[in-house]
Amino acid sequence: ETGVTQTPRHLVMGMTNKKSLKCEQHLGHNAMYWYKQSAKKPLELMFVYNFKEQTENNSVPSRFSPECPNSSHLFLHLHTLQPEDSALYLCASSQDLPTGGIEKLFFGSGTQLSVL
Amino acid sequence: AQSVTQLGSHVSVSEGALVLLRCNYSSSVPPYLFWYVQYPNQGLQLLLKYTTGATLVKGINGFEAEFKKSETSFHLTKPSAHMSDAAEYFCAVSGMDSSYKLIFGSGTRLLVRP
Numbered sequence: 001e002t003g004v005t006q007t008p009r010h011l012v013m014g015m016t017n018k019k020s021l022k023c024e025q026h027l028g029h030n031a032m033y034w035y036k037q038s039a040k041k042p043l044e045l046m047f048v049y050n051f052k053e054q055t056e057n058n059s060v061p062s063r064f065s066p067e068c069p070n071s072s073h074l075f076l077h078l079h080t081l082q083p084e085d086s087a088l089y090l091c092a093s094s095q096d097l098p099t100g101g102i103e104k105l106f107f108g109s110g111t112q113l114s115v116l
Numbered sequence: 117a118q119s120v121t122q123l124g125s126h127v128s129v130s131e132g133a134l135v136l137l138r139c140n141y142s143s144s145v146p147p148y149l150f151w152y153v154q155y156p157n158q159g160l161q162l163l164l165k166y167t168t169g170a171t172l173v174k175g176i177n178g179f180e181a182e183f184k185k186s187e188t189s190f191h192l193t194k195p196s197a198h199m200s201d202a203a204e205y206f207c208a209v210s211g212m213d214s215s216y217k218l219i220f221g222s223g224t225r226l227l228v229r230p
Contacts, residue, residue, distance in 0.1 A: 092159075110158075
């Protein structure tokens with residue numbers, strides 16, 4: 001148990017569906033992240049939120065829409081996805097270092113997404 | 117700008133043998149370096165990290181890594197592999213100028229033969 005909980009663990013959706021991924025952290029961290037993990041590719045940082053404000057959007061297509069209502073919850077809203085969007089989506093959180101930079105990321109177990 | 121290269125997408129060792137997973141980095145500022153492990157159907161867990169100070173860093177489960185600035189390397193080692201070490205290992209770099217970016221390598225899958 002890392003203190004970061006993701007639901008659902010598995011999701012199968014058609015290309016016309018709308019679904020949402022949920023992430024919750026119980027660690028009191030100020031920053032939350034969405035990463036995409038595809039086979040044979042490095043982890044791709046998608047979005048970063050710091051104190052509910054989006055500080056990073058790594059050229060992610062608009063069919064992925066993040067939402068951070070408070071510093072403990074993070075959502076990823078999905079609509080009109082493509083089969084190539086099938087991947088493991090990982091949520092993470094961290095706490096700033098006083099000197100700058102990240103000390104460590106705490107990851108959830110991920111949502112395995114399949115787009116048919 | 118920062119980047120990470122992990123040499124070898126798969127490494128296979130016998131149980132009890134030395135584990136060596138290679139990581140080279142590129143960073144324009146003093147780096148923070150990390151090794152994460154991912155077991156099947158799980159998220160990533162931190163094994164160890166280097167920020168400042170001692171260049172030989174000890175982590176969990178008997179792993180250690182040495183920061184070598186002259187070689188821009190941060191290789192992960194363990195003297196004796198155990199079956200439970202079979203997993204995917206990711207090297208990552210961050211730095212004081214990139215507060216929220218942790219750049220990951222492609223990962224190395226460690227296979228442990230009985």
